[in-house]
Amino acid sequence: MDTTVKPQYNDGVVKYLAVGAITFxxxxxxxxxxxxxxxxxxxxxxxxxxxxxxxxxxxxxxxxIFAFGGMTLMATAFYTVQRTNGVKLWSNGMAWVTAILFTIxxxxxxxxxxxxxxxxxxxxxxxxxxxIAIALVWTLYTxxxxxxxxxxxxxxxxxxxxxxxxxxxxxxxxxxxYVVNGLAIxxxxxxxxxxxxxxxxxxxxxxxxxxxxxxxxxxxxLGIMYYFVPKQAQxxxxxxxxxxxxxxxxxxxxxxLGAHHLQYTALPDWTGSLGAVISLAMIIPSxxxxxxxxxxxxxxxxxxxxxxxxxxxxxxxxxxxxxTFEGPVMAAKTVNALSHYTDWTVGHVHSGALGWVAMVxxxxxxxxxxxxxxxxxxxxxxxxxxxxxxxxxxxxxxVAMWVSGIMQGLMWRAYDEYGTLAYTFxxxxxxxxxxxxxxxxxxxxxxxxxxxxxxxxIMTIRTANARQEAGVAANA
Amino acid sequence: MAQHNPWPDExxxxxxxxxxxxxxxxxxxxxxxxxxxxxxxMIVFYALYYPTIPWTNxxxxxxxxxxxxxxxxxxxxxxxxxxxxxxxxxxxQLAALPLKEIIENDELRTYAVKTSxxxxxxxxxxxxxxxxxxxxxxxxxADDDWLWGGKVNQIYTAIEKGRIGNMPARGMMxxxxxxxxxxxxxxxxxxxNGNGDDPSVSAGKAVYQKGMCLACHGPQGKPLAPxxxxxxxxxxxxxxxxxxxxIKTIKYGVxxxxxxxxxxNTRQAxxxxxxxxxxxxxxxxxxxxVYVHSLGGGQ
Numbered sequence: 220m221d222t223t224v225k226p227q228y229n230d231g232v233v234k235y236l237a238v239g240a241i242t243f244x245x246x247x248x249x250x251x252x253x254x255x256x257x258x259x260x261x262x263x264x265x266x267x268x269x270x271x272x273x274x275x276x277x278x279x280x281x282x283x284i285f286a287f288g289g290m291t292l293m294a295t296a297f298y299t300v301q302r303t304n305g306v307k308l309w310s311n312g313m314a315w316v317t318a319i320l321f322t323i324x325x326x327x328x329x330x331x332x333x334x335x336x337x338x339x340x341x342x343x344x345x346x347x348x349x350x351i352a353i354a355l356v357w358t359l360y361t362x363x364x365x366x367x368x369x370x371x372x373x374x375x376x377x378x379x380x381x382x383x384x385x386x387x388x389x390x391x392x393x394x395x396x397y398v399v400n401g402l403a404i405x406x407x408x409x410x411x412x413x414x415x416x417x418x419x420x421x422x423x424x425x426x427x428x429x430x431x432x433x434x435x436x437x438x439x440x441l442g443i444m445y446y447f448v449p450k451q452a453q454x455x456x457x458x459x460x461x462x463x464x465x466x467x468x469x470x471x472x473x474x475x476l477g478a479h480h481l482q483y484t485a486l487p488d489w490t491g492s493l494g495a496v497i498s499l500a501m502i503i504p505s506x507x508x509x510x511x512x513x514x515x516x517x518x519x520x521x522x523x524x525x526x527x528x529x530x531x532x533x534x535x536x537x538x539x540x541x542x543t544f545e546g547p548v549m550a551a552k553t554v555n556a557l558s559h560y561t562d563w564t565v566g567h568v569h570s571g572a573l574g575w576v577a578m579v580x581x582x583x584x585x586x587x588x589x590x591x592x593x594x595x596x597x598x599x600x601x602x603x604x605x606x607x608x609x610x611x612x613x614x615x616x617x618v619a620m621w622v623s624g625i626m627q628g629l630m631w632r633a634y635d636e637y638g639t640l641a642y643t644f645x646x647x648x649x650x651x652x653x654x655x656x657x658x659x660x661x662x663x664x665x666x667x668x669x670x671x672x673x674x675x676x677i678m679t680i681r682t683a684n685a686r687q688e689a690g691v692a693a694n695a
Numbered sequence: 696m697a698q699h700n701p702w703p704d705e706x707x708x709x710x711x712x713x714x715x716x717x718x719x720x721x722x723x724x725x726x727x728x729x730x731x732x733x734x735x736x737m738i739v740f741y742a743l744y745y746p747t748i749p750w751t752n753x754x755x756x757x758x759x760x761x762x763x764x765x766x767x768x769x770x771x772x773x774x775x776x777x778x779x780x781x782x783x784x785x786x787x788q789l790a791a792l793p794l795k796e797i798i799e800n801d802e803l804r805t806y807a808v809k810t811s812x813x814x815x816x817x818x819x820x821x822x823x824x825x826x827x828x829x830x831x832x833x834x835x836x837a838d839d840d841w842l843w844g845g846k847v848n849q850i851y852t853a854i855e856k857g858r859i860g861n862m863p864a865r866g867m868m869x870x871x872x873x874x875x876x877x878x879x880x881x882x883x884x885x886x887x888n889g890n891g892d893d894p895s896v897s898a899g900k901a902v903y904q905k906g907m908c909l910a911c912h913g914p915q916g917k918p919l920a921p922x923x924x925x926x927x928x929x930x931x932x933x934x935x936x937x938x939x940x941x942i943k944t945i946k947y948g949v950x951x952x953x954x955x956x957x958x959x960n961t962r963q964a965x966x967x968x969x970x971x972x973x974x975x976x977x978x979x980x981x982x983x984x985v986y987v988h989s990l991g992g993g994q
Contacts, residue, residue: 492745
């Protein structure tokens with residue numbers, strides 16, 4: 220095997236997806252920060268239907284999860300599947316079609332939500348024509364990924380690298396979860412009714428809803444972790460066996476969790492208990508991933524002082540470990556009775572979304588930008604600055620929501636000396652104000668970090684191009 | 696093909712991807728493996744203790760016999776027992792005695808007021824304000840100006856059955872023209888400032904007669920008995936005392952309908968009936984009536 224010749228990969232589409240992801244990160248966190256401000260200062264709704272909190276919150280979740288998260292997953296999957304299998308994409312053209320249609324689809328999702336079209340299903344708000352289109356695009360993405368792995372040279376690449384397992388598991392699970400939850404009877408172009416009724420509909424919804432987190436935001440991003448952590452640290456993965464065990468545990472376990480979103484509702488008792496216990500049993504498999512990533516650094520911890528990109532990757536694992544402990548605890552009935560419907564849930568989601576998903580993505584995106592444009596970053600100092608903005612912003616956000624969420628839960632159940640409720644609902648809302656302000660500050664810090672990143676990446680690309688042109692000129 | 700392994704001594708699996716991507720052959724940490732197995736053990740115990748397993752038409756009920764409905768009922772019972780033990784007498788009296796007697800009994804009235812705070816806050820405050828101080832277009836309850844009467848029984852009726860305000864557009868006969876509407880608006884504004892007899896508003900005073908406003912608002916701008924019409928001689932406005940807003944109220948009336956639908960610009964004045972809305976409505980409606988009566992203006 221001649222290792223001196225670097226294989227050529229289809230990187231154009233990866234470049235497009237990477238820049239797209241960073242752009243959507245800026246837009247999505249802007250929406251989130253503004254929505255947070257609307258909760259603190261309701262006058263910011265301006266009585267404009269298209270940007271009221273009710274719609275903006277949903278536009279925010281779709282932009283960050285599916286536009287930013289989805290484009291990150293596509294960029295990293297297309298990037299890593301080529302490199303870990305030593306081949307070009309099975310179809311570069313199809314990858315471009317996937318990338319462009321996905322962008323247009325997600326823009327339409329955000330616009331239709333702003334116009335008030337929604338199925339009312341969380342993380343599945345887009346109406347049926349868009350849902351079908353997105354499912355088809357997703358299928359193209361999956362097909363291309365599978366066929367790329369299949370087209371590898373099985374002699375030089377007898378084994379499929381672990382990040383590919385996670386990506387593929389995510390793609391398959393998301394396809395069937397998304398499609399089943401989306402089954403609906405259309406009554407017009409932008410109106411449909413779910414095929415399921417009542418509590419079954421709620422169960423199907425959260426079967427999907429939790430796995431938008433469990434597969435889309437966890438399995439997929441573990442795929443990212445398994446490639447970019449060892450690459451950036453230049454260390455081997457700590458344990459092959461650990462990766463096998465926690466992979467299968469997550470794949471089999473995650474689909475059972477959805478019911479923990481419906482504790483103390485009309486859902487049958489056995490379903491809720493089952494959701495709760497499997498949630499608790501998922502702590503250790505989840506920690507398997509965090510552990511494998513962190514132990515990969517053994518012997519290279521000193522790199523954290525100098526390698527700011529590695530900092531993003533490692534702190535993401537710390538947040539991942541924390542969030543995957545917190546979530547199961549919240550799924551347990553006694554804790555859920557207090558935490559459900561409060562801001563604690565929102566805080567938990569964001570410790571996963573900001574601390575884990577966004578941080579690991581940011582680390583991977585910086586790494587890819589340098590490799591794709593074959594250059595150093597425009598400014599390493601700005602990456603460090605981004606790191607602190609993102610970390611402090613995330614901590615602000617989570618702490619604010621812990622305090623306000625637990626306070627909310629306690630206020631709602633507090634009794635006075637007469638045995639009647641101690642607080643009105645409106646009093647609990649008023650008590651949240653300082654924490655909503657604090658959350659807005661946290662969001663603003665995180666958003667500022669995203670802007671710094673976009674600037675740094677744009678400057679990197681511009682200087683890289685200039686350098687290449689200069690190189691061409693010198694050769695001529 | 697045996698892969699070339701540049702790192703033969705680090706204990707990797709021998710699989711190498713993308714030049715330097717590789718995995719060590721370490722076992723998972725022992726504590727992790729033990730915790731992983733403990734998870735399975737926990738699932739078994741939990742599944743035996745709680746209802747977890749579905750049969751075709753029922754489900755395994757678990758050794759604990761736990762159900763969420765039972766848990767709720769038990770929690771509720773604890774609270775109820777505690778309340779019964781402490782306040783059984785007050786609650787019985789509240790349910791049995793007529794409202795008039797409740798408000799004359801200092802202890803019982805205080806008890807009703809103290810136990811109404813959250814009830815009022817959750818069911819009434821959205822419109823009437825947290826302290827009954829009102830909101831734009833929603834009446835103040837903490838003053839002595841009453842549309843439907845300030846006696847505790849009248850307040851109770853309002854809570855029980857709700858109230859719907861009503862005022863025809865452009866006078867009783869609907870025959871006031873724009874100029875007359877403006878004149879009568881100027882008159883009622885003058886009335887509220889105590890200048891109803893000022894010669895400058897005499898035209899409006901005549902329109903007040905012509906439009907038969909007196910039928911509800913009374914000959915002197917003050918309803919003869921509570922009927923939902925506002926007292927025009929004070930500075931408290933049901934909607935707004937701004938001249939343009941007063942004109943709007945007279946022009947389009949209150950709750951004026953055409954073909955069963957509210958017309959555009961008409962004022963809305965609906966208080967829903969709470970007999971079906973409140974939990975334990977029998978006693979809670981009484982509690983709230985006493986509370987509202989105590990806010991300052993009860994008669």
